[in-house]
Structures are given as C-alpha cells and as structure tokens.
Amino acid sequence: MSSNSKVSKTALDLQFIKSAFEKDNDLSYKVFNEMPIGICITNEQGFFTDVNQAYCDIYKYSSDELIGKEFTMVVPKAERPVLEKLHEDFLSKKFELRGKWTVQDKYGKKFDIVTNAAYMDGEVDKKPRKMTLVVRAKDIDDTLNKLRLTIEILESKITAQDNAKELAEHDMRNNLGAIVSIASILENSKPTEDQLKWLKMIKNIGNDTLELLEASNGYAKMEGGNYKPKMQNFDLFEVIKFQMQEIIENNVDKEISPQYFLDGRELEKEGQQLELNADRFYIKRLFKNLLNNAAEASPKKATVNISVNTDKSLLIEVTNQGLIPDTMRDNFFEKYTTAGKDKGTGLGTYIAKLITETHGGSISFKTNDEVGTTIYINFPKDMMVTD
CATH class of the missing domain: 3.30.565.10 (Histidine kinase-like ATPase, C-terminal domain)
Structure with missing residues (x-):
C-alpha cells in the first residue's frame, strides 16, 4: 500500500470514528481515554478543554501542560492564522475538516499528522466543542492495525447500546403482557378481596417495569464487560x-x-x-x-x-x-x-x-x-x- 493510500485509508477510519462520536456524544466521553489515537477537545475560543493520553504522547506534553492553553501551541507559527480561521469556521458551520497537516511537538520538532474532526456539544454547558482525531503520518502502518481494534471496540460498544434497548424491551414486554392478563380478570367484575390482591400485583408489576427503564444501561455495560x-x-x-x-x-x-x-x-x-x-x-x-x-x-x-x-x-x-x-x-x-x-x-x-x-x-x-x-x-x- 502506498503512503498516500495509507493516509487516505486512515482518514476513512477516522471518519468512521468521527461519525460514531457525532452520533452519540455520550459514547465519545466513555471511550475517550481508551482510544489508541490522539484526541483533543477544544472550545469556541480554541483552548484545549480535554486531551487523551495518546494525544499527549504524540506532542510530548502532559495533559496539565495542554488543558487551558490555545491549540495553536502545537502548530508552527506560520500556520497559526490559517488553523485559527479553520477552527472558527468549523464550529460555526460544522463543515468537514480533515487531511494532512504539519505540526510541532513540545521541543519544536515538526512532523505530519492525519486528522479528522467531530462537532459536539459540551457535556455540561452544551456549548459547541471540536473533537479532533490525530494520527502521526509516519506511524500509519502501526496505526492502521490499532484502528482495526479500535473500530471493533467502538462497534461493540455501539451495538451494545443499540441492543440494550431490545434487552430491556424483552422484559418490559413480559411485564406488560402480565398487566393485560390481570386487567382482563378484573374487567367484568366488581372488586373483591381476591381482586384487590390482583390490583396489588398490577402495582408491583408496574413498579418493576419502571425499574426496567434503568436496566438498559446495565445490560449494555454487561455486554461490554464493564458492569460492576x-x-x-x-x-x-x-x-x-x-x-x-x-x-x-x-x-x-x-x-x-x-x-x-x-x-x-x-x-x-x-x-x-x-x-x-x-x-x-x-x-x-x-x-x-x-x-x-x-x-x-x-x-x-x-x-x-x-x-x-x-x-x-x-x-x-x-x-x-x-x-x-x-x-x-x-x-x-x-x-x-x-x-x-x-x-x-x-x-x-x-x-x-x-x-x-x-x-x-x-x-x-x-x-x-x-x-x-x-x-x-x-x-x-x-x-x-x-x-
């Protein structure tokens, strides 16, 4: 595979992950630190609000050295005005921003990266954020292998969340069926002492069904092996x-x-x-x-x-x-x-x-x-x- 085709393939993989993040912002926070690729989140002003360990490893900074600082600190001075404008446009227009860029690490060493970006709302303040996914261009071979595993992890997590609703619905369907059956018994008769017992059961089943609304998250975590x-x-x-x-x-x-x-x-x-x-x-x-x-x-x-x-x-x-x-x-x-x-x-x-x-x-x-x-x-x- 040629260098250009590898870059293109990596961009497609980043596009897949970007789409997953945009589909479910909550998922992005859950798997943020598990990703073997660099990820940073920046706010409207262009300041880092979060970075994962892989991002720190790429640029040779600690998270404390990055968070709260302008993202242009990892961009060569000559390129900063262009990147600042692209960042601003991205948050206002939410257009695609991907490709190959030249950046620099903590010690001023320049290197190329392949990137893609996802638009997301802040978890707390709901203000716009930009999540940038970063891969060193020279590490594409190794990154492609890591991304295979990453995508499998993401797919399993997404599938687990999709399936969780079905798992909870299975139990809720049984409960609702029981409610209908018991209601049929009471439909054409005046309440008696025995029927009051049925009514109590309806209440218990109803409460149990409400509890099941909380169960889907647990099922999803169980499928991913993360439930405690x-x-x-x-x-x-x-x-x-x-x-x-x-x-x-x-x-x-x-x-x-x-x-x-x-x-x-x-x-x-x-x-x-x-x-x-x-x-x-x-x-x-x-x-x-x-x-x-x-x-x-x-x-x-x-x-x-x-x-x-x-x-x-x-x-x-x-x-x-x-x-x-x-x-x-x-x-x-x-x-x-x-x-x-x-x-x-x-x-x-x-x-x-x-x-x-x-x-x-x-x-x-x-x-x-x-x-x-x-x-x-x-x-x-x-x-x-x-x-």
Whole structure:
C-alpha cells in the first residue's frame, strides 16, 4: 500500500470514528481515554478543554501542560492564522475538516499528522466543542492495525447500546403482557378481596417495569464487560419464590407447582433462607426469565423444580418437563434464539447468561426425554454469606 493510500485509508477510519462520536456524544466521553489515537477537545475560543493520553504522547506534553492553553501551541507559527480561521469556521458551520497537516511537538520538532474532526456539544454547558482525531503520518502502518481494534471496540460498544434497548424491551414486554392478563380478570367484575390482591400485583408489576427503564444501561455495560454489580445481601429463596409466585398467578390455566430443594432435601420450613451477596435487581431478572421459560415450556399440571446445592459451589438447577427443540440447542444462550412462541424475542436466556457471567458464574443446560430440561447456574461459592 502506498503512503498516500495509507493516509487516505486512515482518514476513512477516522471518519468512521468521527461519525460514531457525532452520533452519540455520550459514547465519545466513555471511550475517550481508551482510544489508541490522539484526541483533543477544544472550545469556541480554541483552548484545549480535554486531551487523551495518546494525544499527549504524540506532542510530548502532559495533559496539565495542554488543558487551558490555545491549540495553536502545537502548530508552527506560520500556520497559526490559517488553523485559527479553520477552527472558527468549523464550529460555526460544522463543515468537514480533515487531511494532512504539519505540526510541532513540545521541543519544536515538526512532523505530519492525519486528522479528522467531530462537532459536539459540551457535556455540561452544551456549548459547541471540536473533537479532533490525530494520527502521526509516519506511524500509519502501526496505526492502521490499532484502528482495526479500535473500530471493533467502538462497534461493540455501539451495538451494545443499540441492543440494550431490545434487552430491556424483552422484559418490559413480559411485564406488560402480565398487566393485560390481570386487567382482563378484573374487567367484568366488581372488586373483591381476591381482586384487590390482583390490583396489588398490577402495582408491583408496574413498579418493576419502571425499574426496567434503568436496566438498559446495565445490560449494555454487561455486554461490554464493564458492569460492576451493585452488591447487597438478600435471601435467594425469597427472590426465587416471589418470581415463581408471580409466574404461577399469571399462568393460572397451567396449574404449575414449584418444588424447592436445598442440598438434596426438600425445603420444608417456610422461613428457611440462603443469604447471598450479589446484585439483587439483576438476580431477580435472571430468575424471572428462567422461571418464566420453565413455566411456558411445562405441560399443564406439571412441576418446576428449583434445586440449590452449596457443596463445592453455589449450583442452582431449574428443571421442567419440557424439551428444548433441536433447532435451538446449539445456540440456546445466544440472542434471538426462540421457537414456538408467537411473541418470543429470543433474548431471555441471553439476558440470563449476561447476568450470570457478570457475577463470575457460568450457565448451561441438559435436555432429554427422560427428565425434560434442566438449566444449571453455577456461581462462585463466596457469593453466599456465612456467619
């Protein structure tokens, strides 16, 4: 590849990144310091308001030496009037500003760079900013390789944000479906004591749906491997039983019966607990999806078994008498894997996998004609709270 074609190719890569930044200003701030190319942000007056480490490395300055100073300090004196005018025009007209320029580092050494610029509003004051993306022309070969990785990172982050809405919508669709079903029960009858119970459930489901509006950001971070669980202590059986009871009441025609086991023994005491330290909100999402799938796959009047074993790890098994179709078995935990559901999105098991792996665990399944289907959720033993 010739030098000119490399410059052109790098400019196209910078154009891709520029477009991503302009599409989502919030994304630009999130990945700012992760980029292996130089990035600076300047305000209307032409002063640096932020720079990343790669930019500092190119010009041999520290961030403290650059922020608050005029961007023309890295431009040869003869070129400063031209660059100042281009900067001003860019912020007022938002036109394209890319190409090859000669600049200088802290020690006055001149070299060429390839650039592109993105227009953005300030994160706090909403005033116009210019984000400039910089690559040393002599480092194009190395930069092209780095940009391949950079673009992959950006694409995964953008995709994660796009998919996050779908992940949250999957849970919200289930919740709204439950609300409609319960409302139908009350539609043609006067409220009774039992119906007041249904009304209370509607309120709980509505509140849960509102919580899901906050979930999409968490799902996006999980996909990017950046989510930090909000750890708190809670009773695992309380969470599982609450989710199971809701599912039973929302599927009364199926007459599903749950059975709970702890270390091989059926749970007899109503108040028996198993305290965990984990992200309660997303652990609820995990079991809501898996138990709902188990109930939907079960035949009428069947039993769903939830077994917890605390011997070598925290192993939770959810077993139902249904079978996973052959067409789904190879990609059961991937997105959009569904069969036999008119309104299924194929995201439930994918969400369960995300949440499990975010907690350092693993998830798998076994399905056969003899016992049906068992989902295995294996968490680290240190998630359990011991005296």
